[in-house]
Amino acid sequence: MADTFELRDIEVWDGNMAASHALRQAQVDVVAAYPITPSTPIVENYANFKANGYIDGEFVMTESEHGAMSCCIGAAAAGGRVATATSSQGFALMVETLYSASGMRIPIVLNVVNRAIGAPLNVNGDHSDMYMGRDSGWIQIDCYNPQNVYDMNLIAFRVSEDHDVRLPAMVHQDGFMTSHTAQGVKTLSDEVAYNFVGEYKPMNDMLDLDHPVTHGVQTEEDWHFEHKARQQHALMTAVIPKIQAAFDDFEKLTGRKYNIVETYNMDDAEVAVVCMGTSVETAEEVSNELRAQGIKAGVVGIRVFRPFPLEQIAAALKDVKAIAALDRSSPHGTVGALFNELSGALFNTDTKAVMTNYIYGLGGRDLTKAHLVEIYNDLKANADAGKPTTPLQQYIGLRGPKLSFF
Amino acid sequence: MSEIKKIKNLKEFSTSADRFEGANLLCPGCAHSIIVREVLNATNDDLILAASTGCLEVCTAVYPYTSWDASWIHVGFENGSSAVAGAEAMYKALKTKGRLKQPDRTPKFVAFGGDGATYDIGFQWISGCFERGHNIMYVCLDNEVYANTGGQRSSSTPIGASATTTPAGSVSYGEKKNKKDMLAIMAAHGAPYVAQVAPNKWKDMVAKIQKGFAAEGPVYINAMSACTTEWKFAPEDTISISDLATDSLVFPLYEIIDGTQLNITYRPKNIIPVRDYLGAQGRFKHLFTKQYEYLIDEWQARVDAKWEYLQRREEASV
Amino acid sequence: MEKKGWDGFEIGAMLRSFEGAVSGIATILPEDRPYSASSSFTASVADWRIQKPLFNKDYCIDCQFCWVYCPDLSIISRDKKMVGIDFDHCKGCGICVQVCPTNPKSLLMFPEQIEEEVALAEWPTKNTSKATTEAKEE
Numbered sequence: 001m002a003d004t005f006e007l008r009d010i011e012v013w014d015g016n017m018a019a020s021h022a023l024r025q026a027q028v029d030v031v032a033a034y035p036i037t038p039s040t041p042i043v044e045n046y047a048n049f050k051a052n053g054y055i056d057g058e059f060v061m062t063e064s065e066h067g068a069m070s071c072c073i074g075a076a077a078a079g080g081r082v083a084t085a086t087s088s089q090g091f092a093l094m095v096e097t098l099y100s101a102s103g104m105r106i107p108i109v110l111n112v113v114n115r116a117i118g119a120p121l122n123v124n125g126d127h128s129d130m131y132m133g134r135d136s137g138w139i140q141i142d143c144y145n146p147q148n149v150y151d152m153n154l155i156a157f158r159v160s161e162d163h164d165v166r167l168p169a170m171v172h173q174d175g176f177m178t179s180h181t182a183q184g185v186k187t188l189s190d191e192v193a194y195n196f197v198g199e200y201k202p203m204n205d206m207l208d209l210d211h212p213v214t215h216g217v218q219t220e221e222d223w224h225f226e227h228k229a230r231q232q233h234a235l236m237t238a239v240i241p242k243i244q245a246a247f248d249d250f251e252k253l254t255g256r257k258y259n260i261v262e263t264y265n266m267d268d269a270e271v272a273v274v275c276m277g278t279s280v281e282t283a284e285e286v287s288n289e290l291r292a293q294g295i296k297a298g299v300v301g302i303r304v305f306r307p308f309p310l311e312q313i314a315a316a317l318k319d320v321k322a323i324a325a326l327d328r329s330s331p332h333g334t335v336g337a338l339f340n341e342l343s344g345a346l347f348n349t350d351t352k353a354v355m356t357n358y359i360y361g362l363g364g365r366d367l368t369k370a371h372l373v374e375i376y377n378d379l380k381a382n383a384d385a386g387k388p389t390t391p392l393q394q395y396i397g398l399r400g401p402k403l404s405f406f
Numbered sequence: 407m408s409e410i411k412k413i414k415n416l417k418e419f420s421t422s423a424d425r426f427e428g429a430n431l432l433c434p435g436c437a438h439s440i441i442v443r444e445v446l447n448a449t450n451d452d453l454i455l456a457a458s459t460g461c462l463e464v465c466t467a468v469y470p471y472t473s474w475d476a477s478w479i480h481v482g483f484e485n486g487s488s489a490v491a492g493a494e495a496m497y498k499a500l501k502t503k504g505r506l507k508q509p510d511r512t513p514k515f516v517a518f519g520g521d522g523a524t525y526d527i528g529f530q531w532i533s534g535c536f537e538r539g540h541n542i543m544y545v546c547l548d549n550e551v552y553a554n555t556g557g558q559r560s561s562s563t564p565i566g567a568s569a570t571t572t573p574a575g576s577v578s579y580g581e582k583k584n585k586k587d588m589l590a591i592m593a594a595h596g597a598p599y600v601a602q603v604a605p606n607k608w609k610d611m612v613a614k615i616q617k618g619f620a621a622e623g624p625v626y627i628n629a630m631s632a633c634t635t636e637w638k639f640a641p642e643d644t645i646s647i648s649d650l651a652t653d654s655l656v657f658p659l660y661e662i663i664d665g666t667q668l669n670i671t672y673r674p675k676n677i678i679p680v681r682d683y684l685g686a687q688g689r690f691k692h693l694f695t696k697q698y699e700y701l702i703d704e705w706q707a708r709v710d711a712k713w714e715y716l717q718r719r720e721e722a723s724v
Numbered sequence: 725m726e727k728k729g730w731d732g733f734e735i736g737a738m739l740r741s742f743e744g745a746v747s748g749i750a751t752i753l754p755e756d757r758p759y760s761a762s763s764s765f766t767a768s769v770a771d772w773r774i775q776k777p778l779f780n781k782d783y784c785i786d787c788q789f790c791w792v793y794c795p796d797l798s799i800i801s802r803d804k805k806m807v808g809i810d811f812d813h814c815k816g817c818g819i820c821v822q823v824c825p826t827n828p829k830s831l832l833m834f835p836e837q838i839e840e841e842v843a844l845a846e847w848p849t850k851n852t853s854k855a856t857t858e859a860k861e862e
Contacts, residue, residue, distance in 0.1 A: 074492025
């Protein structure tokens, strides 16, 4: 029996340590993983817990990320709690199996410590890997700081394993900016955390030897469409209510309130920045400063990226006059993904808001407060003019001549 | 450890209740199915199975039908080994934690893959599983070609075979490279047991599968699977072609224990010429022309040399 | 099988081999198994055949070569005796005939449409021109 880890009420943890402790407290049955910067410390910490008697589950160090997720799928299909972690190139290597996991309705929690994808090779944080996963059928929950990482991991197990859901979930944090930045993290005791996650309830488990099950069949044109529709139905209808219920219970337990769409200074906002990851907190700070200067600045943070909360986003933005969609991934040939998502959310609504797109922070480039001030000033001008006063897509924080499109 | 099933002769073996079903979509005369039956029927223990993408997989789990009477999973082309290793890890975890639903039963974990999934695309995953020492059996259904996708060469395709991506033609005799020695590679992992088997030698096969199940750690079985479609012979000849393969020593039957002790398990009473094996298959038809006939002698020399090597290895016991 | 709508499936395209719980399946014969409609046991590939094997009990020595080498689980053996052919699952490959060691063979291929009685009446007698193959277990 694993030892209890005595935690202080507030620990100084970086995002990786927060994830490691959440996995430990969830009493994951199998972690199969492959190290990759910046997610490596998650599995190193976990290995350390295992080496010191804090973990009863199996820890499998595979030969690649593809092998890790393949192992996770086999383990989860066998019937128990499974988690892993990865980043960037490793995430890219995993992609084939991500589709397998979701299509087979196998719950797994994957910590994605967001990092750029080469070439050129880069170890720092941007959202390229998160965006690469957006059509994979996984739930994608985004974190802004180590506290979020700890909390969202516990919540992710609950939602992913729910029998009405049975879909794998990614918990995203920004590489280095969250993963390696230590902050105060309010903890739960091992017992309280485990009780919140709950016991794993097997379903269609291969190890139930009296009920043989076939997983991973082939479906051709006469069946495939219906199966993919069923998967989409679960992702679209079951997940958001289950996340909301988990958020509600979590608030009762901890006092920490999370929302499907996070809003800050939005009650009377005229201009709003929509972003993810660590940028949310920077934008919040800037919005406060601009409010002192008379600009009614607000921030919308995406907490749940998949399923994309279309209606909640539209509701959060319905009264603003100008919106900036901030994308931390090179869109390679179109507008940023977030810009597209927001357009989809707002089209066919009554909004007359002007929306523009900013590409920022690639490969870990800082998004400074000055950049955000610049963005909010653009938005103010757009709001006053009632039309875009800038190109639709602008690169911000980039050296050289100003780069913009559309 | 569970009891080893008693199979002293074929009559006794025939009382087995198969856990693999008919009306699968494998070609008439496919050896895969014969091998799978012999493997599964070698034990009465519970089974947890995986298959990599390939003929066996696409023909036995096409919605809405499954041909498997034990839990079975397919994930992708390269990762049947990892999938079954994951299931084995979960078994260990749940055993430790006391959460197995049937704690008194010890399932065997078996993955099947074709030579494409084994020699080529899944090689890294298999190597990883063997290095980590999962308690699994990996069975390669070696038909020396990507049969499921229509006959492209793999690194198991032997020299001189005409495959769709190495076709024989006026200036080419087909595949140019010798078959990869997968058994030696898997033995080099220090696996407790690796063996080459053929379905026509059912008793040798069953004995090896039982040894494999009794071993602690990863076990590799290379099963020759004569392919009526891609080797180009009539479906009813699957067993006779297999006999030609084992009796010409093109597919010698042997085992390697703990990476070192090599035992030859079948010595043909009358060793037949490799020519007879090659001549029975359409994929080697072009070798029987003046232009390419020299390759037959080269084949024979290679087979003789390998047989000599195996005998010396056995004798040396190192 | 009925082609259900998208909301009529098990999640993940999961299939069950049996209805309900089955313990010790390795010792339960097909006739006693609660196969689900998803088991290919319940399906037929009879229409793949252009020729079919027929079985003449008079010559059979129950060596079980046909059983062990049948790729399609279509040789029905019970209590160490060959009892017949499963024509739902037989694809007509002819391996059983090839491996049959008796003289005359106890299994022969016939056109799919032939009546069994006609085939049995036409069964060849012992072929003395070739050396009789002894049925030996390998």
